[in-house]
Amino acid sequence: MQYIMKGGNPLVGEVIIAGAKNAALGILAAAIMTDETVVIDNLPDVRDINVMLEALADIGVIVERPDRHTVRLNGSNIHSVHVENDFIRKIRAGYYLIGALLGKYSHAEVALPGGCDIGSRPIDLHLKGFRALSAKAKVEHGLVIADSTRLRGGHVYMDMVSVGATINVMLTAVLADGNTIIENAAKEPHVVDVANMLNSMGANIKGAGTDVIRIRGVDHLHGTEYSIIPDQIEAGTFMFAAAVTRGDVTVKNIIPKHMEAISSKLLELGCEVLEFDDSIRVVGKPKTMSCNVKTLPYPGFPTDMQPQMGVALCLADGTGIITESIFENRFKYADELAKMGADIKVEGNVAVFRGVDRLTGADLEAPDLRAGAALVMAGLAAEGYTTVDNIRYIQRGYEDFDEKLRSLGAVIETVNDAKDARKFRMRVG
Numbered sequence: 001m002q003y004i005m006k007g008g009n010p011l012v013g014e015v016i017i018a019g020a021k022n023a024a025l026g027i028l029a030a031a032i033m034t035d036e037t038v039v040i041d042n043l044p045d046v047r048d049i050n051v052m053l054e055a056l057a058d059i060g061v062i063v064e065r066p067d068r069h070t071v072r073l074n075g076s077n078i079h080s081v082h083v084e085n086d087f088i089r090k091i092r093a094g095y096y097l098i099g100a101l102l103g104k105y106s107h108a109e110v111a112l113p114g115g116c117d118i119g120s121r122p123i124d125l126h127l128k129g130f131r132a133l134s135a136k137a138k139v140e141h142g143l144v145i146a147d148s149t150r151l152r153g154g155h156v157y158m159d160m161v162s163v164g165a166t167i168n169v170m171l172t173a174v175l176a177d178g179n180t181i182i183e184n185a186a187k188e189p190h191v192v193d194v195a196n197m198l199n200s201m202g203a204n205i206k207g208a209g210t211d212v213i214r215i216r217g218v219d220h221l222h223g224t225e226y227s228i229i230p231d232q233i234e235a236g237t238f239m240f241a242a243a244v245t246r247g248d249v250t251v252k253n254i255i256p257k258h259m260e261a262i263s264s265k266l267l268e269l270g271c272e273v274l275e276f277d278d279s280i281r282v283v284g285k286p287k288t289m290s291c292n293v294k295t296l297p298y299p300g301f302p303t304d305m306q307p308q309m310g311v312a313l314c315l316a317d318g319t320g321i322i323t324e325s326i327f328e329n330r331f332k333y334a335d336e337l338a339k340m341g342a343d344i345k346v347e348g349n350v351a352v353f354r355g356v357d358r359l360t361g362a363d364l365e366a367p368d369l370r371a372g373a374a375l376v377m378a379g380l381a382a383e384g385y386t387t388v389d390n391i392r393y394i395q396r397g398y399e400d401f402d403e404k405l406r407s408l409g410a411v412i413e414t415v416n417d418a419k420d421a422r423k424f425r426m427r428v429g
């Protein structure tokens with residue numbers, strides 16, 4: 001499947017942002033740590049979430065979907081702590097099942113995580129964290145195996161700021177005996193959301209959102225009803241789409257505070273950014289200025305917005321530099337943009353963008369989730385037709401991406417083959 005689009009239309013209108021995928025993945029794992037029923041709202045209907053739900057069902061979790069954005073989970077009948085199936089290998093967040101199952105059953109065996117190919121993605125910090133909680137943790141035969149006779153709270157210093165390791169250690173520590181301190185913890189909004197959700201289940205977590213998280217272990221967790229925060233990256237993607245198509249888009253149902261790094265870069269580019277209680281309006285300008293950006297853990301500029309920023313710099317006046325400090329392999333989209341006439345020079349973790357007057361449509365392949373979304377933005381800003389192949393990556397994290405873009409005036413469609421693409425071109429003219 002691919003997207004085909006005809007660029008040139010400024011995106012105009014309002015778009016409702018879905019729940020945060022990366023918060024939801026941690027929250028789904030947390031939900032199985034009680035034998036009582038947990039109801040989760042504002043669940044994004046995206047592939048990574050559905051893969052996670054299938055993996056949960058596979059180990060005996062009762063998964064009911066009263067509606068598209070709500071799931072009811074009951075983990076009282078889990079029959080296996082061995083998670084090794086086709087589902088789990090596809091996603092990164094399968095690693096949260098190690099933390100959750102270890103915390104609840106003192107044992108977990110989970111296939112090594114997959115996920116987007118954006119560079120080496122070690123799990124040493126996760127293992128270090130489990131060990132600090134008195135568990136044995138090792139990787140054998142492609143499985144992460146964690147085991148403990150008695151989990152005890154401990155002191156974990158994260159050598160690098162890691163979203164995954166922070167959430168995973170938090171999951172285990174909530175049911176360990178005694179106190180845990182996580183230092184140099186990730187501060188991303190989704191870390192806070194998972195902590196809030198665990199607290200609503202009876203956990204005792206303090207300090208989430210700062211770099212020291214303190215957890216007092218409790219005997220058991222109970223059921224809850226919880227609504228997931230809006231997706232900061234989906235919102236940011238539409239905000240940048242407004243900028244590059246010189247449009248006027250209001251992203252609704254968001255938390256503007258989470259968007260600060262993104263909003264401030266849009267202002268530097270020369271866009272107008274208007275903030276309201278739970279929405280932000282971005283008005284793109286015919287000419288934008290270049291700027292430099294370095295990706296950093298929250299509250300810095302997110303690595304998950306780096307490719308979208310790259311597209312904006314392709315079309316800005318002057319030269320802009322992006323330094324990617326989180327993942328080493330996140331510039332694969334540069335070769336694709338080059339097919340559209342972009343001028344980008346990548347050296348290691350630095351890319352230099354010389355702004356060009358226009359991009360021209362081309363046949364592209366999505367290298368990963370965020371880069372894929374950025375290529376679609378480029379296609380919508382470019383002259384003529386663009387196709388973006390491998391859209392399964394994009395579908396991992398964006399709900400109804402093409403539909404939402406169409407509602408803003410984009411001329412875009414999902415097609416199965418070259419014949420459908422030809423029909424689109426004939427119709428659109």
Ligand code: EPZ
Pocket residue numbers: 022023025092093116118120121122123124125126127160161162163164165186303304325326327369370397
């Ligand atoms: C999460 O990945 C997100 N994924 C990623 O989103 C996001 O890009 C990333 O955080 C950074 O914000 C999910 O939440 C499922 P990390 P994660 O551990 O947790 C190093 C998207 O597009 N590190 O915060 O895997 C690591 O190599 C995806 O939605 C270790 O060295 O990222 C990296 O340099 C892509 N050892 C840095 O830490 C470890 O044990 C941050 O990674 C763990 C990480």
